[in-house]
Amino acid sequence: MPIRFEVNGKQVTVEVEPRLTLADCLRQQLRLTGTHIGCDHGVCGACTVLVDGDAVRACLMLAVQAEGSKVVTVEGLSNDDGLTPLQKSFRKHHALQCGFCTPGFITTAHALLSEEPDCDADRIRDVLSGNICRCTGYISIVEAVLDARAAYKSNGGKP
């Protein structure tokens, strides 16, 4: 069935089977392969995207359920001028190694900092508890998010 939604600011129309997940639709049909699929059943967080501003697992949502919504993937969070403050902070703190989990952490942390630029380390740990990283040990990721708060705070929730 045909569905229409907005991805990273652009309207798209795609023809999908009902069983196609939003994650597969983004990757296979729209070629937005920044959204990674780790487990495909909701435990790792690698597939996190924003749907109408909320961080959600794209493997636990059908593409047909996105009809009419605004979807933002990790590609939509960067700009052409270089790294965003959150991305810069990940680099500075060595918050990634293989990078497989990183899109999920970036989208999740972006949603959090946009809404709660004053969050503390406990809140960050609680929110990131739904994302699995097999390389870094998390400490550097939490530090990167803590450090990126300033950029969101000074700009009213925008990085």
Place this chain on the structure above:
Amino acid sequence: MKLPQFEYACPTTLHDAVALLAARAGDAKALAGGQSLMPMMAFRIAQPALLVDLRKLPGLREIKVSGDGVRLGAMVRWRDIEDDARLASAHPLLKAAIAHVAHYQIRNRGTVGGSLAHADPAAELPGIALTCEAEIAVMGKGGARTIKATDFFLGALTTALEADEIITELRLPPWPQERAKSRRWGFQEFARRRGDFAMAGVAAFYDLDNSNKAMNTHIGVIGIGDRPHRLPAVEAMLNGRAIDDASIERVAAATSAAVEPQDDIHASAAYRRALVGTLVERALTSAAA
């Protein structure tokens, strides 16, 4: 695994949604947040031929707070409960328990109706519904009915819902407001990682009478056995008593003796038995503080 094939419908009225479920009795399933159903389908534990998406149904997303208690529409998400400032006083036990449900991204999609219908033995909301003697309002082809939480949960992933029935609302009895200080409560659970399903959990509340003795004690457990349940013998030990360290210790030991936990990959029965006693102790200690 990728999902099996199915048909998809997205009706705009409750009536149409019920009709779609009824026409395919047993072979169709409602789809709310998808946070349990999608993994179930990925694992082929569920293979419905038709999914009826509830997202366009009107009137199911409201949280109502009134003298009649708290009413949660079936499509209310964990996130909505978390964000609703009224619930801190209107139902603090509910609010505390829901803080333990799943992770950030899942809380943005998972719903009240989905959790009740899914009936995971370790899920928090079914435990709260049961402990608080809530009612579940449903609509089916035969019309609307309400089911007491005590009659609703029949076993692991098994409820009293008929195949054509859709949950519309959870109705929690009023939480005392005028004598708020006399209602004491606690919620405790243990999971290896916050947000994961609990190995066991305890919801407890009681009211203090004029001589500071407990009455109306309710203690419910989750993650023990195949469904949430109360512990009437343990509740009876507290009613009419002052709650102090000695009575809490006795009750914790009695809880461990009263439950019949299961062994599984997450924990042994012996571990759960000890754990649930500790959780009752913590819940009552925080209630009394």
